[in-house]
Amino acid sequence: MRNVTNNENVNTNAFDSRSGIKTLPDKYYYLDVQLDFGENLGKKQPVFTKELVKLSVTNAVKKLFGELGSATIIDVIFLDQSTKKIILRCPSVFHVKLHSSLTLATHYEGHECYFRVHKTSNTLISLNCNSRLYNFAQKE
Amino acid sequence: MVRYKNRYFTAEIIPLDSTTQPLNLKTYDIVTSILNVTEQIHGEFGAAAIKNGLEVKYCNQSTQIAVIRCRHGPHRLLASSLPFLSTISKRKVQLQSIYTGATMVKCFKFLKKFHQEKINEALKTCKTEQEKNNVMEIMSKTNYEI
Amino acid sequence: MNTVQGFCDFNIPSQCSPTTTLKDVVLRAVKLGYGAIAINTTIDEDVLIITKKKGNKKNEAIEEKKDIPPPPKLNFTEKDLDLIKIHGKNVKILHRLTVMLSDPANTQKLIQSVNTKSYDLIAVCPTTSAAFLHAAANMDIDIITYHPTEVKELRFNRKHYRQATERGIFFEIPYSFMLRDSTIRKKIIQMSHLYHSIGKSRNIIISSGALTPLELRNPYDVANLGLLLGLTEGESRSALNLSGRSVALHAITRKTGKCVSFIVETDKLVPEEQWKAKEMRDAEERLLGEPEPKKMKMETAKI
Numbered sequence: 001m002r003n004v005t006n007n008e009n010v011n012t013n014a015f016d017s018r019s020g021i022k023t024l025p026d027k028y029y030y031l032d033v034q035l036d037f038g039e040n041l042g043k044k045q046p047v048f049t050k051e052l053v054k055l056s057v058t059n060a061v062k063k064l065f066g067e068l069g070s071a072t073i074i075d076v077i078f079l080d081q082s083t084k085k086i087i088l089r090c091p092s093v094f095h096v097k098l099h100s101s102l103t104l105a106t107h108y109e110g111h112e113c114y115f116r117v118h119k120t121s122n123t124l125i126s127l128n129c130n131s132r133l134y135n136f137a138q139k140e
Numbered sequence: 141m142v143r144y145k146n147r148y149f150t151a152e153i154i155p156l157d158s159t160t161q162p163l164n165l166k167t168y169d170i171v172t173s174i175l176n177v178t179e180q181i182h183g184e185f186g187a188a189a190i191k192n193g194l195e196v197k198y199c200n201q202s203t204q205i206a207v208i209r210c211r212h213g214p215h216r217l218l219a220s221s222l223p224f225l226s227t228i229s230k231r232k233v234q235l236q237s238i239y240t241g242a243t244m245v246k247c248f249k250f251l252k253k254f255h256q257e258k259i260n261e262a263l264k265t266c267k268t269e270q271e272k273n274n275v276m277e278i279m280s281k282t283n284y285e286i
Numbered sequence: 287m288n289t290v291q292g293f294c295d296f297n298i299p300s301q302c303s304p305t306t307t308l309k310d311v312v313l314r315a316v317k318l319g320y321g322a323i324a325i326n327t328t329i330d331e332d333v334l335i336i337t338k339k340k341g342n343k344k345n346e347a348i349e350e351k352k353d354i355p356p357p358p359k360l361n362f363t364e365k366d367l368d369l370i371k372i373h374g375k376n377v378k379i380l381h382r383l384t385v386m387l388s389d390p391a392n393t394q395k396l397i398q399s400v401n402t403k404s405y406d407l408i409a410v411c412p413t414t415s416a417a418f419l420h421a422a423a424n425m426d427i428d429i430i431t432y433h434p435t436e437v438k439e440l441r442f443n444r445k446h447y448r449q450a451t452e453r454g455i456f457f458e459i460p461y462s463f464m465l466r467d468s469t470i471r472k473k474i475i476q477m478s479h480l481y482h483s484i485g486k487s488r489n490i491i492i493s494s495g496a497l498t499p500l501e502l503r504n505p506y507d508v509a510n511l512g513l514l515l516g517l518t519e520g521e522s523r524s525a526l527n528l529s530g531r532s533v534a535l536h537a538i539t540r541k542t543g544k545c546v547s548f549i550v551e552t553d554k555l556v557p558e559e560q561w562k563a564k565e566m567r568d569a570e571e572r573l574l575g576e577p578e579p580k581k582m583k584m585e586t587a588k589i
Contacts, residue, residue, distance in 0.1 A: 038500045066183030100514045103507040106465050112500050117507055184468055188475035
C-alpha cells in the first residue's frame with residue numbers, strides 16, 4: 001500500500017541532485033513476460049496475437065485496479081510465438097501495479113495460464129541480461 | 141506510540157431525481173455504494189484498501205449531510221472516487237464533498253459555520269417576519285454533537 | 287542441522303486438487319526457485335475435541351495416534367531427487383501441521399499428542415478473536431495463518447500483535463486464495479493491510495497454499511505482490527527468505543530448547559555439510575603450521 005499508493009511521488013527528474021549524474025528520465029518501464037501454460041495444455045493451442053495479449057493484460061489490470069488503472073497506456077512491443085514471450089511497456093509509475101496484476105492473472109483466452117515476469121527494467125536493453133537465469137551449477 | 145490516523149469526509153448528498161420524497165439515508169446503504177463505486181474506479185485493490193475503518197459516522201436526512209470516516213493513507217483513493225458516486229439505494233444522487241477533516245469535531249465546527257451561512261442566505265430571501273421565524277425554527281432542528 | 291536457505295514456501299497443501307499430484311506441485315515449486323518447501327496438513331478442530339472425550343478411557347495413547355495424522359510420506363523417485371538437487375542446492379522439504387482453532391480450550395491435546403512432534407512446523411488458523419489472542423499470547427507455535435472463508439472477523443490490537451512477534455510467531459498471508467475469487471482477494475488484501483496498520487507488517491511471511499502447479503508464482507513476483515499487501519520492498523523480500531529462515535529456526539527451538547549454537551561430531555555430519563569438517567581440518571593445519579605466506583606479503587606491502 002505504502003509503495004503503490006505513493007507511486008505518483010516517484011522522482012522522475014532527469015537530474016539526480018545527490019550524485020550529480022545526469023540520467024535519462026524514467027518515462028517508461030519494460031517488463032519481460034512469459035506466458036506459462038503448464039505441462040498439461042490441451043491439444044487446442046490458444047491464438048497468440050498482440051491484440052489478444054493486450055486485451056487479457058488490460059482485463060487483469062482493470063479487475064485489480066479499476067477504470068483508473070485500465071486507462072493507463074500499456075503496449076505490447078514484442079511478441080514471440082514459439083516461446084510465448086512478450087515485452088510490455090508501461091509508464092514507470094505504474095509498473096508495480098502492472099506487475100502485481102500480471103501475477104494475479106489466471107487465465108488467457110480461457111486457458112489456465114501464468115504470466116511469469118522474468119525481469120523488469122526501465123531500459124529495454126537491460127532485459128537482455130538477466131542474472132536470475134544464471135546457472136550456478138558446479139563444473140567438475 | 142503511533143497514532144491511528146483517520147480522515148473524515150463531510151459530504152453533501154444532493155438528490156437528482158424529480159421526486160420530492162425525502163432521502164431515506166441509511167448508513168449501510170451509503171457504505172455499500174461507496175465500496176461499489178471505489179471498486180469501479182480503483183478496482184478490487186481500492187475497495188479492499190479503504191474497507192478497513194470505513195464507517196459513516198453521521199448522516200442527517202433533513203440536511204442531507206454525511207460524515208464518512210476512512211483510514212489515513214487510502215483516503216486518497218476514497219476521495220478520488222466520491223465524485224463518481226451516483227446512486228444510493230436506487231436513488232440517483234450527487235455527492236458534493238465539502239470538507240475533509242482529521243477529527244469529527246473539526247467537521248462539525250465546519251458544518252456549523254456552513255449552516256449559519258445557509259441560514260443567512262435563506263433569511264435574505266425572506267420578505268415577512270413570519271417567514272424568518274419559520275426558517276429559524278426548521279434550522280434549529282439540526283443539532284450537532286459539539 | 288536443519289537450516290533453511292533461499293526462498294521459502296511454507297504452505298503447500300498435502301491434499302491438492304484431484305487433477306494433479308503433490309509431486310507435480312513440489313517439483314514446480316523447485317523449478318520456480320524455492321529453496322525450502324513445507325507440506326501442509328490441515329486438521330479440523332473436532333479432531334482435538336474427540337481426543338478430549340476419549341482421553342478418559344483407558345486406551346488413550348492409541349486413540350491419539352489415530353486422530354492427529356502423521357506427516358505424509360513423499361515417494362520421490364531417484365530421478366526426481368536428482369532434479370531437485372540440480373536446480374536448487376539444498377531443497378528442504380518440511381512438514382507442517384495447521385490446526386483450525388475456534389476455542390482456546392482445545393489446545394492442550396494438540397501439544398500432548400505424539401504425532402505433533404513429528405511435524406517440523408506448527409501453525410494455527412484462529413477462526414475467532416479469542417482463539418487468536420490465545421494463540422498469540424500462550425501457544426507454542428510458529429505461524430498464525432489466515433483463512434479467508436473460514437474466518438469471519440478478527441479483532442486484535444497492537445499489544446496482541448506485539449506479544450506474538452516478540453515470541454517469534456510469524457503471520458502468514460496465503461496468496462493463492464487471491465487467484466481464485468474476487469471477494470476472497472479483497473479479504474486477503476484487507477487483512478494484510480490490517481497487519482500493516484496494526485503491527486507495521488512485522489513478522490510477515492507470504493506463502494502460496496497452491497492446490498495446482500499453476501497457482502504457484504515466481505518468488506520475485508510474490509515479492510512484488512508484497513508491495514500491494516502493504517509491505518515495503520525490503521520487507522516483502524524478507525517475507526520470502528529471511529523470515530522463512532527465522533520460522534524454521536523457531537521451529538527447531540521447540541524441540542531443543544533455547545540455544546544459540548549446535549554441536550555435532552564431525553564424523554556424523556550429513557553429506558551436504560561435510561565441507562565444514564574439511565574446512566576445519568584445513569584451518570587447524572594452517573594454525574599449527576607455519577604462518578601463511580599470504581599474510582607476510584600483506585605486511586611487507588604495507589611497509
